[in-house]
Amino acid sequence: MSKVTVVGAGNVGATCANVLAFNEVADEVVMLDVKEGVSEGKAMDMMQTAQLLGFDTTLVGCTNDYAQTADSDVVVITSGIPRKPGMTREELIGVNAGIVKSVAENILKYSPNAILVVVSNPMDTMTYLSLKSLGLPKNRIIGMGGALDSSRFKYFLSQALGCNANEVEGFVIGGHGDTTMIPMTRFATYKGMPVANFLSEEKLKEVAAATMVGGATLTKLLGTSAWYAPGAAGAFVVESIIHNQKKMIPCSVFLEGEYGESDICIGVPVILGKNGIEEIVKLELNEEEKAAFAASAKAVHATNAALKEVGAL
Ligand SMILES: NC(=O)C1=CN([C@@H]2O[C@H](COP(=O)(O)OP(=O)(O)OC[C@H]3O[C@@H](n4cnc5c(N)ncnc54)[C@H](O)[C@@H]3O)[C@@H](O)[C@H]2O)C=CC1
Numbered sequence: 001m002s003k004v005t006v007v008g009a010g011n012v013g014a015t016c017a018n019v020l021a022f023n024e025v026a027d028e029v030v031m032l033d034v035k036e037g038v039s040e041g042k043a044m045d046m047m048q049t050a051q052l053l054g055f056d057t058t059l060v061g062c063t064n065d066y067a068q069t070a071d072s073d074v075v076v077i078t079s080g081i082p083r084k085p086g087m088t089r090e091e092l093i094g095v096n097a098g099i100v101k102s103v104a105e106n107i108l109k110y111s112p113n114a115i116l117v118v119v120s121n122p123m124d125t126m127t128y129l130s131l132k133s134l135g136l137p138k139n140r141i142i143g144m145g146g147a148l149d150s151s152r153f154k155y156f157l158s159q160a161l162g163c164n165a166n167e168v169e170g171f172v173i174g175g176h177g178d179t180t181m182i183p184m185t186r187f188a189t190y191k192g193m194p195v196a197n198f199l200s201e202e203k204l205k206e207v208a209a210a211t212m213v214g215g216a217t218l219t220k221l222l223g224t225s226a227w228y229a230p231g232a233a234g235a236f237v238v239e240s241i242i243h244n245q246k247k248m249i250p251c252s253v254f255l256e257g258e259y260g261e262s263d264i265c266i267g268v269p270v271i272l273g274k275n276g277i278e279e280i281v282k283l284e285l286n287e288e289e290k291a292a293f294a295a296s297a298k299a300v301h302a303t304n305a306a307l308k309e310v311g312a313l
């Protein structure tokens, strides 16, 4: 019997729960929100699609009742405010730090062995906050950003190539921020062939730039930040853990010397399985990539430092 809880039944959380149920990733999916009745209503609405879509997962909604989340294997934290057009993710720290910290503490009271997937922004800093304040082993705290950013990178590459996005490979490391993401163009391939065989350097730079501001572009169009791909990316990460798939997915994880960084959670490729982070994959970065990673980490460290200013650490 596998159980996943999604905290925050807003745009991203509800989408994530819906994808988890549709794909039967877990036997039970619990949604918890502070808004009275919203989780219950969304769970009922989704359960009424079960016979239409043919899934057997049970969805449960609750209003701030952590007892219902007891013994979850994986908990996805999406609670918190999203940005509005013109804002950065980092500006959300003041409100979201308090929310994420209290939610994570409550979750652990009922699911002491759960693996946490942190989605709330600024995600790398919220992952770091969870790790520092809960004192859990680092394999059990995973920030979701790289799965989404990599999916966007593959989308923009496929648009440039005029091909099916499923035939493109590529990934993004670094922070989950407009200026901190590092699309790894050198490793990206179309049917196993380097994308540089098909696209000019200028075009590849455009693709990388579009990927980095992918979230901001959608926020401008939607008036709030995106949720379909973020929710699906959260479910993708959960699936690799629950089904012990051992997929290699870039996630924000605690580094202790890897990639020349320490005391930070930032995006690097990891193997995700039943223990959460099974392995941090070490890539051979070239000088330019190393410099980009160091600059990205510097910016994430600076955001982490603000946790003290807002009284969260
Ligand atoms: N890491 C990533 O790749 C992404 C992160 N995000 C972030 O995810 C977060 C959620 O975004 P949306 O779902 O669009 O926002 P939303 O406003 O639609 O949903 C957030 C939900 O959290 C709930 N909430 C607030 N405080 C809570 C608490 N203490 N306990 C339980 N629930 C609580 C709210 O009632 C609301 O329903 C934002 O911080 C956003 O920036 C969004 C997309 C991608």
Ligand SMILES: O=C([O-])CC(=O)C(=O)O
Binding pocket: 082, 083, 089, 121, 148, 176, 214, 215, 216, 219, 225, 226, 230
């Ligand atoms: O853009 C945002 O604020 C939400 C997010 O992290 C994303 O969609 O990448």
